[in-house]
Amino acid sequence: MSFLVVPSEFTRAGNTTHTGEKFPIPDDEKFSYGTAGFRFDAKKLPFLVFRCAYVASLRARQLNSAIGVMITASHNPEEDNGVKLVDPSGDMLNGQWEKYATEIVNASDAELPSAVAALEKQMSQIEKSFIARGLVQNARVVCGMDTRVTGPHLMSAASQGSALFSVRFENIGVVSTPILHYIVKSHNFPQFANPTLHGYYTAIKEAFMELYMETEEPEGSRYQPKVIVDCANGVGAPRFRDLMKEIPSDYLEVEFRNENGRLNHQCGADFVKIKQELPENFDGIQEPKSASFDGDADRLIYFRSKKGAEKPRAAELFDGDKIACLYAMYIQEQLKAYHETKPTYNIDMGIVQTAYANGASTRFIRDTLKMKPIIVKTGVKYLHEEASEFDIGIYFEANGHGTVVFSSHFDSIIRRHPQTLVPLRRLALFSRVINETVGDAFADLLAVEICLRHYGWSMDDWAEKLYRDVPSHQVKVDVAKREDFETTNAEQTLVKPIGLQEEIDKTVAKYKESRAFVRPSGTENIVRVYAEADTLENAIELGETLKKIVLKY
Ligand SMILES: CC(=O)N[C@H]1[C@@H](OP(=O)(O)O)O[C@H](CO)[C@@H](O)[C@@H]1O
Numbered sequence: 001m002s003f004l005v006v007p008s009e010f011t012r013a014g015n016t017t018h019t020g021e022k023f024p025i026p027d028d029e030k031f032s033y034g035t036a037g038f039r040f041d042a043k044k045l046p047f048l049v050f051r052c053a054y055v056a057s058l059r060a061r062q063l064n065s066a067i068g069v070m071i072t073a074s075h076n077p078e079e080d081n082g083v084k085l086v087d088p089s090g091d092m093l094n095g096q097w098e099k100y101a102t103e104i105v106n107a108s109d110a111e112l113p114s115a116v117a118a119l120e121k122q123m124s125q126i127e128k129s130f131i132a133r134g135l136v137q138n139a140r141v142v143c144g145m146d147t148r149v150t151g152p153h154l155m156s157a158a159s160q161g162s163a164l165f166s167v168r169f170e171n172i173g174v175v176s177t178p179i180l181h182y183i184v185k186s187h188n189f190p191q192f193a194n195p196t197l198h199g200y201y202t203a204i205k206e207a208f209m210e211l212y213m214e215t216e217e218p219e220g221s222r223y224q225p226k227v228i229v230d231c232a233n234g235v236g237a238p239r240f241r242d243l244m245k246e247i248p249s250d251y252l253e254v255e256f257r258n259e260n261g262r263l264n265h266q267c268g269a270d271f272v273k274i275k276q277e278l279p280e281n282f283d284g285i286q287e288p289k290s291a292s293f294d295g296d297a298d299r300l301i302y303f304r305s306k307k308g309a310e311k312p313r314a315a316e317l318f319d320g321d322k323i324a325c326l327y328a329m330y331i332q333e334q335l336k337a338y339h340e341t342k343p344t345y346n347i348d349m350g351i352v353q354t355a356y357a358n359g360a361s362t363r364f365i366r367d368t369l370k371m372k373p374i375i376v377k378t379g380v381k382y383l384h385e386e387a388s389e390f391d392i393g394i395y396f397e398a399n400g401h402g403t404v405v406f407s408s409h410f411d412s413i414i415r416r417h418p419q420t421l422v423p424l425r426r427l428a429l430f431s432r433v434i435n436e437t438v439g440d441a442f443a444d445l446l447a448v449e450i451c452l453r454h455y456g457w458s459m460d461d462w463a464e465k466l467y468r469d470v471p472s473h474q475v476k477v478d479v480a481k482r483e484d485f486e487t488t489n490a491e492q493t494l495v496k497p498i499g500l501q502e503e504i505d506k507t508v509a510k511y512k513e514s515r516a517f518v519r520p521s522g523t524e525n526i527v528r529v530y531a532e533a534d535t536l537e538n539a540i541e542l543g544e545t546l547k548k549i550v551l552k553y
């Protein structure tokens with residue numbers, strides 16, 4: 001560049017929404033790159049997406065790679081939208097670049113040219129070395145969007161933002177967030193998969209069907225080869241339908257619900273998890289096995305109607321923790337065959353959770369699986385990073401976002417090496433069903449089905465054979481300033497406001513088998529309270545008592 005000509009509809013002053021309405025953004029309004037990118041009322045996003053796409057194009061040139069831009073606000077209401085950037089290997093954006101993106105977004109219209117010039121100056125040395133080696137042909141911005149009506153207008157903002165720096169732009173249309181991550185990685189690592197929607201379907205389908213063939217259902221199996229999917233009225237509906245068209249229904253039958261209603265409204269993985277309630281259009285009758293996606297299909301929660309519950313629509317959840325433990329058990333069993341060959345290299349495996357993991361799952365990992373659970377801060381980037389320390393790293397947030405990551409050692413010893421032992425072939429195939437770039441509701445669902453079939457488990461079996469959840473309750477508390485709350489100890493202990501943690505401790509001590517913590521959200525201006533106790537009534541009482549204490553501060 002750097003002759004900066006920004007179309008007026010994408011400036012702060014002229015910011016224009018998808019209906020053509022002007023929605024100016026004051027120069028002093030600041031935005032932060034949260035746990036999952038920039039996420040706000042969709043009206044604010046046109047100027048913001050334009051600037052982010054420009055940053056993405058710079059990063060693409062700097063690394064001579066494909067960089068992803070995903071336009072989504074996931075499980076948030078339909079009126080919101082958001083944008084996040086994806087790094088070349090399909091990971092979340094590098095931390096230093098989150099800062100660059102924040103600087104560019106927060107510049108006033110008048111400051112923008114100098115902010116851009118400063119950033120480009122920092123980049124130019126690195127980029128020059130690529131250009132000198134003739135390496136610019138791989139730079140491109142790959143952009144996907146969820147099903148929100150504001151998506152196409154933001155897609156156009158992204159396209160014009162990356163055009164500023166003459167970087168190739170690829171619109172991959174309405175996709176789930178994990179598909180975008182997968183395609184970005186496929187562009188940069190061609191041996192991974194074909195960098196197209198069809199490449200994604202083919203890779204996952206083939207791995208699933210081969211693994212299915214390597215799976216033996218035990219005698220007396222109670223496995224149910226059917227699942228009813230709540231699509232949250234989001235992108236899961238069209239895209240999972242596409243994928244399931246490729247897989248014959250005698251492998252797995254999927255019934256789709258909540259495909260065309262209001263996005264995330266009374267349905268979806270977040271609703272089911274927080275309310276512990278059946279989503280709309282489910283009545284608990286004749287629904288043996290059901291699962292929910294969130295709006296952009298990167299979360300998966302299994303559920304069924306809760307037997308004998310007082311609340312009429314209460315749901316029993318098989319959440320991220322239950323999925324993680326199921327995977328761990330399965331992988332551990334296959335891995336045993338590898339270690340029995342007395343190899344020189346020991347393939348290690350770890351599980352990463354957050355403080356929201358149900359206490360019973362953490363005990364199951366420690367006492368039954370004999371693994372050391374690792375607890376990190378909330379946010380996929382922290383879990384992903386920690387899990388990447390292992391050859392096989394399983395990570396899940398209780399809300400159903402998670403995956404398994406595999407090291408380069410695993411890749412060369414197991415995945416790319418011909419295997420004669422069935423358990424090792426299973427392990428290699430399992431790693432291909434999984435979308436290791438990021439939690440993926442589709443891939444995770446298929447992997448869960450393989451595990452359940454392998455063990456011959458019904459939902460009753462899955463509920464009983466791992467562990468029983470400790471009753472828990474989550475509450476959102478509206479506060480004036482979430483910045484007033486600061487935590488330590490993987491967010492489980494408050495250091496600010498002073499004195500609050502002591503009061504929490506005193507209250508928690510009054511309940512049996514209790515555990516609770518309070519932390520500020522990274523995505524909403526609220527404080528979250530999480531409480532566990534011996535009964536659901538007590539967990540609710542403890543949570544609500546803590547809410548009152550928080551409000552007092
Ligand atoms: C308790 C909870 O579910 N928190 C969610 C939520 O983060 P908060 O920082 O708690 O608002 O949104 C994140 C992004 O989607 C997700 O990673 C995380 O798990």
Ligand SMILES: [Mg+2]
Pocket residue numbers: 074075294295296297298299
């Ligand atoms: Mg999501």
